[in-house]
Amino acid sequence: MRLREKIWLNVLLVFLMLLDGSLSYIFGGTLHRYPDTMIIRLLVLGLVLVYFFAPDFPHLLWIALILGLFYDSFYTGILGVYTFLFPLILLLTRWIAQFFTPAPLVIGAIYLIDLTALESCVYGMNTFMGLTTMSLSDFIPDILGPTLALNLVLFIFLYLPLRQLILKLDSTY
């Protein structure tokens, strides 16, 4: 019983992870138009919504870590970036969530804070490794801003369907 419930939510998260890459490839010309870069973060949306709407989903932190490891290995080949950051944003979510009652507006705001932290950390790590030479004054308007805007729109459209899906998968026995 419990195993099956776990599997379907996991399948959803893996699917969102792969969708991130495919959508970025399909809309590559639109999303990466100079100077703006928009990064699709459906997996993060999935993780945050699973945290709120499937609270008894076991080992979410570990699953975020494993997904992060696959994400690193499959997409960039640099291990240790998302492996570390996906669990961290879940901890951040948990810490912020205790101050509020989870309404859609609150979850949206938390999601944006998570993304800001995530993108800034990824930028910091890439600078640290010498994989980019972008300056902070370019990063904020060219990447962080458009990424937040895109993901806010995606959040507005996907909040209800994803919530229903997660609730349904969570109650499937």
Add this chain to the structure above:
Amino acid sequence: MQKFFSNRKLIIVMIAIIISMGLMAFSVSVRNSEKTPPLVQRFGNDVVGVVDRVVALPANGVKSSFGAVSNLINTYEENTKLKAQLDDLAQTKTRAQTLQSENKELKKQLKLDKTLTDYSQLNAAVLTRSPANWQNNLVINKGSLAGIKKNMPVMAGSGLIGRIVEVNGTNSKVELITTDNQSANRFAAEVITSDGTANGIITGYDQATSELKMGQLNSDAKIKVGDTVQTSGLGGLTPRGLYIGKVTKIKHDDYGLALSLEIKPAVDLDDFTVVTVIERQIAGD
């Protein structure tokens, strides 16, 4: 109010940071050397790659059908232009074939087996790309089982687009020539001028103008705008004669010494579905 991190959690996070730094250092060192990633990682990537086909195949189908519609709109205009070029091309092709066979015979007489210009091609389809733009990576659907090796150059259409940076069993990663990565391998290129060739290196990419930059040229060559740039085959696994683009701008530095060029790439570096991996016949270093 609960603290953000209790002591125990703080320690766990510290350890996580250290492990993550270690993993990063390890990955960067693997990436910059000739090694492939460890077996476990390759296996994991293969599994994800196979699962990804479930998502990527329908998605890429949608992409190509949209592409087909937008191509249809431009067809008439393109058709008239292409017709004009076609006659010229037939002549060039015959000439190229004659020269190629003559070249082969001459090589035989000289007892030369393979030279820098000999290469074979492997076709592959693009599976997906990394969502973030920090590493300009594509994942293609062929790997070591199809004979792909690290550092092979990759082309799309008629132009060079990048090189293989990581090989797994059934998929591999391509780093685009547009990367901002400071430790990326650079292509050795040559400009074909009216009086010989000038050697240099592709040093980077200007996103604002979508043009490649070429530097470290031997500056006595008389380079003109419109000259052809191709790979020179010096170093690595790249053969000679892969088309890169055409010169659009020639710049001297403040002292008139170093010369740098801007090159318009032959292909749109953001939009392609099929790539060709180039295997040089002569062994690399």
